[in-house]
Amino acid sequence: MISRERILRGIPVSLGFASGRVFVRPDYLFDFPETVVEPAAVAEEVERLRNAVAAARDDLQQLHERVTREMGRDFAEFISVQLAFVTDADLGEQAERFIREKTRNAEFAYSTVLKEMTGRMAGARPVLFRERAPDLFDAGARVLQHMRGDEPQSLLEAPEGSVLAARSLPPSEAALLNPDRVAGLLLETGGRTSHTAIMARAKEIPAVFGIKGMTRRVRDGQSVVVDGYRGMAVVQPTERRLRSYRDDITRYRRHRRSLSRLVDEDAVTADGRVLDLSANIEFLAEARAALDNGARGIGLFRTEYMYLARLRPPTEDEQYDTLSEVARLFDPMPVIVRTFDLGGDKVVPGYSEPNPFLGWRGLRLCFDNPEMFRDQLRAILRASAHGNVKVMFPMVSSVEELRRARLLLQQAKTELARKGTRFDENLEVGVMVETPAAAIMATRLAQDCSFLSIGSNDLTQYTLAVDRGNERVAELFDPFNPAVLQLMKQTIDAAHETGIWVGICGEFAAEPLGIMVLLGLGIDEISVAPAS
Template sequence: MITLTGKSVFGGIAIGPLVFYKRNEITIKRNRIEDTEQEIRRFTDARDQAVSQLKALYEKALEDVGESNAMIFEIHQMMLEDLDYQESVVNIITTQGVNAEYAIGTTADNFAAMFAAMDDAYMQGRAADVKDVSERLLQILSDNGGEGMKLVEPAIIAADDLVPSETVQLDKDNVLSFITMFGSANSHTAILARTMNIPAVIGLGEALKPEYDGRLAVVDGLEGVVYIDPDDATLAKMRSKQAEELAKKALLEELKGKENVTKSGQKIHIYANIGNLGDVGSVLKNDAGGIGLFRSEFLYLESETFPTEEQQFSVYKTVAENMAGKRVIIRTLDIGADKQVGYFGLAQEENPALGYRAIRICLKQPEIFKTQLRALYRASAYGQIAIMFPMIISVEEVRRIKDIVREVKEELREEGFAFREDLELGIMIETPAAVMVSRDLAKEVDFFSVGTNDLTQYTLAIDRQNQKLDDFYDAHHPAVLGMIRMAAESAHAEGKWIGICGELAADLSLTEVFLDMKIDELSVAPSMVLPLRKKVRESL
């Protein structure tokens, strides 16, 4: 048995024969050309044919994975029509007197190297795109046409890498999984895989060898592990794990598309909490109605320095696109307390939970805040993003936030960036102070989201990180539930909606209590979406 370890793109278990992706390999030769004008016409004719193919791929992807994810093929069309790309090809043909194939291959290598050298992960992912469109041109010029590989039986697809057009052309009914030697988690192929619910592992490196073609393999997309020629014990274990996944899938299929509505007709939104881009696949897989909490601080926790506007924009944009019009509520950075980041240079505090954290950092260091807000507003042009602010204690804080938001929007307008003017702004209700002035706060914002973890901590004056206090910590305390009810009444009195994104949202013993409070939305871990839907549908 051979065990390979990579990076999971989408979870699930796949068992079947391994088939290496077979391309129409093209050897690019440098040939001298006398009639450069004729060679340029060959290039432009191939480009026009490629654009037609990409339009057809767009239509197919539109049906398979939705408009947002199909847009990659419109982007590929734009790449082919990009003047810099075209001028590079034409210039190489003209000045060097060479064939179109050589000029295209050289341009592809140059542009891909340029993208790969950029610091931004999203732009690095575009290196594969420029090679994809160039390969399409080369296939057309060699009369190979660009047809995808045909599968005659279900199989696990293996490749050095897979570009978007190859992924979308695969026969989904026969694809059990895909695994690659290389690839980026930010690539459009990875996004498509997550959207199409195909278990996938990337970054297996040179250990994934073509000689494994035809062998039995197991892909554990949950752990990012691939087993080649699994032994009997491993195979039995993986089949058991697969059966558990299939049972969960059966539950998903049973409840998928059904409303979150009680027997008496009361409806509630059920959203999912996520920490990073990789969690979006679980949100889609579990049929959540949206994302109720995107913990953006993980972008900071996983970085060695402040993430740039472009880096943040790339992540927020991708999440918005993947969610295809469903609401995505992104919490601005909640650093401090138990989430320390070295490069922020935060001083040691005796009571960090009561100290310099979350919105307090943002208001004291507005340059950090504005960078994130710019990225969020720019990404709002690609989906239904909403923003919420943590650790609010006063109306004055909200008004200061809104002033900064106005500055950011004016800057973006002047710079010509598109964004949604009607983007929803909300606040976290996680301090007793916010609850006590919640009626006034509701006049200033579009929604509330209750962070029950901190609200419980601050209401009971108990450090939730202190294990010695576990016996005293009671998330069901009447005072905590009373705080949530008061916040709900204040929100509704001002015509605003309220959700809960803390751990209590997934506490099924409290679901009927929250329904009685007329809570509008519950946001939970993706794995809890379906159990919560089941509980709601069984409630009176």
């Protein structure tokens, strides 16, 4: 029987068109039947477990090599984390002990221990432990799939030209999306300003989120068209519809080629006003793409992905190596490094904080992890010796928080000076204005820093009390709301009256109409994804 064309509607989060075959990423289920095994069969169950672990290890080692080759070392670090979990002696030993002492089947033993360890990790106080829980979960799922006889697949093993369909996708997994293999992305959850959506745009993958019950309505291998403009997916499209979309895709690609001819032009308005056009990046590979696309600097280097890609915090030297490479790449253009902003939607599903966006994130988290924060500050300071690095603090809500952060920065300077390490004594310090409190106090904050940067995504959600990742209230998330625009205008005026410049690094800056509004408000710099 021929399937009829169906249209699934959601929220357009990444512009563009894509067509391909559906690749459903299932939610892993760990409800394995509990089977009592005979004492004589215990050794066989232990051997089955060890074989599955060895097979999963071999999978991940091959995957690590391929990711390093195709996407670079930054992305391969995410695979290293899962590889470390698969080979973790404690997890394997606990599962084997469970099999021997309780005489249970290997699947049940391993899944039980895995759930217990994931739960403990998800509720751990150290933020990096919490952030690693999904990686432990996925690594364990690969072992269980081998025991079950299934063929394990990761996002990196999606068939070339496929359209990924999933219930949800955390940012740490979205980082592994390879646009050479994944043509489009469809999710049941999430909104336009979630970090997963931001990464889809950065990778130029057309995406639609918030499609209710989507994974129950599509199957692997079905033909699908992703319309990132209208916010819909067309499943089993008619030949007539396919021809229409192919024409759209051709026009879209032609338009992109025409824009590429402008990359070396300055951003100047008709009345002669020059606008600084910078890029938002997470990874070194994006820095190169930003340079190729004509960026005049890095307006936001999101450093939290250095932490999400490892089992342990990156060392000062590891951070310095990455930061200094970006600084050299863009020299003499500015590189603004934001200190790590873990929390918000960069948390794990099992963590029980009632509202992570209003809880332990940004500078609050930095202050509770002073050693980790100092390591990063020293790395930024060392990179500043190149002369084009600036530092920016996230989620500042009071003058007191800014002063506390600056005090820690000064202590890091003192430590480096004592060792004779070079750094920029006059390193510029900026503040992200992401809360109404910061916007209201912008004049006072501007007196204690060198520049302000409006984070329009968070400023909008906090002003309007709208969770930016909740598809149920997505239509209420509106950066054009007069209250949000008033706070932006107040921030811009405060910066100019104090004699400093002000930029914006939220998604509002990538909207054509938003750019017009921002120019009218007097913005000095906009920073957007390299693909924008």
